[in-house]
Amino acid sequence: MYVRLVANKFHRTSSRLTEFFNRSNQSNCFNQLNCVNQSNCVKQLCFNYLSKRELSITSSKMSQQMLSQNLADSDAELYQLIQNEKKRQLRGLEMIASENFTSTSVLNALSTCLHNKYSEGYPNARYYGGNEFIDQIELLAQKRSLTAFGLDPANWGVNVQPYSGSPANFEVYTALVGPHGRIMGLDLPDGGHLTHGYYTEKKKVSATSIFFESMPYKVDPNTGLIDYDALAANVKIFKPKLIIAGVSCYPRHLDYKRFREIADSVNALLLADMAHVSGLVAAKQAPNPFEYSDIVTSTTHKTLRGPRAGVIFFRRGVKSVDAKGVQIMYDYEEKINTAVFPGLQGGPHNNTIGAIATAMKQASTKEFAEYAQQVVKNAQHLATRLQEKGYKIVTNGTDNHIIWVDLRTVGLTGSKADKVLESVSIACNKNTVPGDTNALNPGGIRLGTPALTTRGFKEKDIDQVGEYLDQALKIAIQIKDETNSRLLKDFIVTLNQPKFQEQIKKLREDVENYAERFYMPGMDV
Numbered sequence: 001m002y003v004r005l006v007a008n009k010f011h012r013t014s015s016r017l018t019e020f021f022n023r024s025n026q027s028n029c030f031n032q033l034n035c036v037n038q039s040n041c042v043k044q045l046c047f048n049y050l051s052k053r054e055l056s057i058t059s060s061k062m063s064q065q066m067l068s069q070n071l072a073d074s075d076a077e078l079y080q081l082i083q084n085e086k087k088r089q090l091r092g093l094e095m096i097a098s099e100n101f102t103s104t105s106v107l108n109a110l111s112t113c114l115h116n117k118y119s120e121g122y123p124n125a126r127y128y129g130g131n132e133f134i135d136q137i138e139l140l141a142q143k144r145s146l147t148a149f150g151l152d153p154a155n156w157g158v159n160v161q162p163y164s165g166s167p168a169n170f171e172v173y174t175a176l177v178g179p180h181g182r183i184m185g186l187d188l189p190d191g192g193h194l195t196h197g198y199y200t201e202k203k204k205v206s207a208t209s210i211f212f213e214s215m216p217y218k219v220d221p222n223t224g225l226i227d228y229d230a231l232a233a234n235v236k237i238f239k240p241k242l243i244i245a246g247v248s249c250y251p252r253h254l255d256y257k258r259f260r261e262i263a264d265s266v267n268a269l270l271l272a273d274m275a276h277v278s279g280l281v282a283a284k285q286a287p288n289p290f291e292y293s294d295i296v297t298s299t300t301h302k303t304l305r306g307p308r309a310g311v312i313f314f315r316r317g318v319k320s321v322d323a324k325g326v327q328i329m330y331d332y333e334e335k336i337n338t339a340v341f342p343g344l345q346g347g348p349h350n351n352t353i354g355a356i357a358t359a360m361k362q363a364s365t366k367e368f369a370e371y372a373q374q375v376v377k378n379a380q381h382l383a384t385r386l387q388e389k390g391y392k393i394v395t396n397g398t399d400n401h402i403i404w405v406d407l408r409t410v411g412l413t414g415s416k417a418d419k420v421l422e423s424v425s426i427a428c429n430k431n432t433v434p435g436d437t438n439a440l441n442p443g444g445i446r447l448g449t450p451a452l453t454t455r456g457f458k459e460k461d462i463d464q465v466g467e468y469l470d471q472a473l474k475i476a477i478q479i480k481d482e483t484n485s486r487l488l489k490d491f492i493v494t495l496n497q498p499k500f501q502e503q504i505k506k507l508r509e510d511v512e513n514y515a516e517r518f519y520m521p522g523m524d525v
């Protein structure tokens with residue numbers, strides 16, 4: 001664009017000069033300007049003609065023009081890719097349990113001038129000037145976060161700066177556990193998260209298992225339910241400094257009271273990582289972790305439906321009163337704030353903090369409570385429909401937004417099912433299921449209802465979703481039956497046969513035509 005503008009300006013000037021040149025004595029002109037030909041001479045005259053000042057105004061105007069352009073005009077290639085993704089989201093059934101479609105106002109806040117500001121530090125204690133309004137925005141985000149979860153600021157504080165859920169957890173361990181301190185979390189293949197200390201025999205996969213010592217607790221392989229008794233026994237051996245009550249793939253409510261008792265039995269701290277269920281907690285559709293926990297972390301982009309970020313809630317105020325009547329205070333606040341900044345992060349993402357503020361406002365509304373209620377209804381409805389169709393649902397149902405499907409009973413693996421579902425525009429993820437022996441070849445899939453519910457899906461629509469899932473899984477079973485090998489690559493070869501491609505194409509069209517009819521927030525942002 002810049003080049004074109006220079007060219008235009010140059011061209012307009014040069015045509016006038018060419019005219020002048022043609023009318024004047026050419027050889028004289030060549031001599032005077034020491035040029036070899038006409039075009040060179042015109043160019044030289046042209047630059048003489050444009051004063052230095054004019055050139056600099058032209059270039060700053062052109063630079064401003066570039067800075068003011070919309071993405072569609074300034075970068076057609078990227079813009080087109082974003083349009084493709086928009087279309088994919090609109091025409092697909094989004095069933096990844098950790099995803100959601102955020103609101104227009106969250107998207108608005110994300111792309112505001114708040115993005116431009118550096119504000120290392122905390123409200124009223126920044127390392128940079130010009131943070132008057134940034135301070136107010138961060139304080140607003142804090143206030144609304146406490147309100148969304150019904151917390152009294154005398155007893156709870158919150159840090160809204162974590163860039164996402166993973167750093168938030170790491171920051172808590174850094175603050176309260178210390179290097180190589182011991183933590184216990186639900187094992188990843190049993191439904192826990194990487195940042196709860198995941199490692200394998202061969203590798204310390206998560207940095208939380210490199211810098212801290214972790215021991216997992218498990219679900220009962222028969223029921224799929226957390227084995228609290230085994231955890232209670234193991235804490236006596238491992239003596240963790242912190243226990244994590246939190247899940248990425250677990251469809252049942254957590255027993256925070258039991259976690260508290262187990263933590264107290266070894267004087268451990270209890271961290272509730274409510275990332276997956278925080279929207280349900282705000283809407284009182286899931287048990288309240290604040291009642292029993294010392295610290296609560298969350299992402300803000302899953303069921304909470306806000307921007308991609310993390311938050312850390314910590315107890316503050318009086319912890320206990322000793323025998324002499326002296327008050328002992330919680331000391332988490334400073335440790336956590338220091339671990340976030342300057343410990344592990346630099347400048348806060350202020351546009352995201354603005355977006356957290358508006359998401360927390362929404363999460364406190366009656367409409368959001370209705371949404372969260374529908375998320376759970378839809379998940380329970382889908383679990384029942386799939387059971388009626390003969391699929392095994394881990395734990396026999398769900399209390400929340402997750403449906404954990406064990407596909408081993410129909411002879412499929414998660415990877416094969418996921419492949420076919422993706423090819424018919426249904427997004428979910430492969431997942432280990434209790435009793436899986438090979439975590440690299442998981443035996444099931446995880447489905448979730450938060451995103452579809454945002455688009456307005458109700459039980460009757462979920463019936464149709466159940467039909468599409470069943471049709472896709474039946475195609476996967478046929479492909480598996482016609483493949484003389486258990487390898488995914490051979491499965492994909494059969495999947496690519498015209499016979500199956502035809503079935504897949506037809507089903508994909510049905511799914512896409514169906515999905516496209518539903519509302520989608522933020523499509524014009």
Ligand SMILES: Cc1ncc(COP(=O)(O)O)c(C=O)c1O
Pocket residue numbers: 098164165166167169193195246247248273274275276299309
């Ligand atoms: C329970 C739990 N904690 C933490 C995280 C990490 O969040 P992020 O992906 O934002 O780092 C996740 C993400 O899936 C999660 O499920």
